[in-house]
Amino acid sequence: MEKIDIPRRTVYRLSLYQRSLQKFREKGLATVSSEELASAAGVKSTQLRKDLGHVGQFGTRGLGYGVVTLSEALSGVLGLSVLQPVVLVGVGNLGSALLRYSGFRREGFEIIAAFDADIDHTKSTTQEMGVPVIHSRELGHYVREHGVKMAIIAVPESAGQNVADTLVESGVEAILNFSPAVLNVPDGVMVNHVDLAAELGSIGFFTT
Secondary structure (H helix, E strand, C coil): CCCCCCCHHHHHHHHHHHHHHHHHHHCCCCEECHHHHHHHHCCCHHHHHHHHCCCCCCCECCCEEEHHHHHHHHHHHHCCCCCEEEEEECCCHHHHHHHHCCHHHHCCEEEEEEEECCHHHHHHHHHHHCCCEEEHHHHHHHHHHHCCCEEEECCCHHHHHHHHHHHHHCCCCEEEECCCCCCCCCCCCEEEECCHHHHHHHHHHHHC
């Protein structure tokens, strides 16, 4: 499907709507109102309708949105109609936890390989997950050979930029960064930073 020019924040909210629709499907609901879907995604119904306007015309007045129809449409726009291959770099405590997370496949992503500089340390903890663990020196070759476009970085701050450089040079276009490193990448590469310590710091303000 040809890419639609959609604002970044809208794309993020579309993914929230898709996740909410998946839950409605699991409950066996055929239709959902804009108010119900917006509430499930944590946004206002006016924002929901504006966001969906970037994708197409959906919903019937008085009936709401067809759950399956809208879910499949959003899956197509987000590129989730087939499982998207992802590589994980860094198989420490956080990386191992991400490998164990079963929700990626439900959202349309599959970690097909993990990479680490210390294979002996990670081998015993990752064999049971069914994901091959490969030495980091093979990262660029593997990404190019398999045409991988998305990656997760879960390495220490000191290694973050070098890993990002290797991924970008090998063709990766989107990175989910759990490393504390602030990554410098070309304009065409999407990076989402997940700084767990910073997130805790921000909510900690409200507990005092």
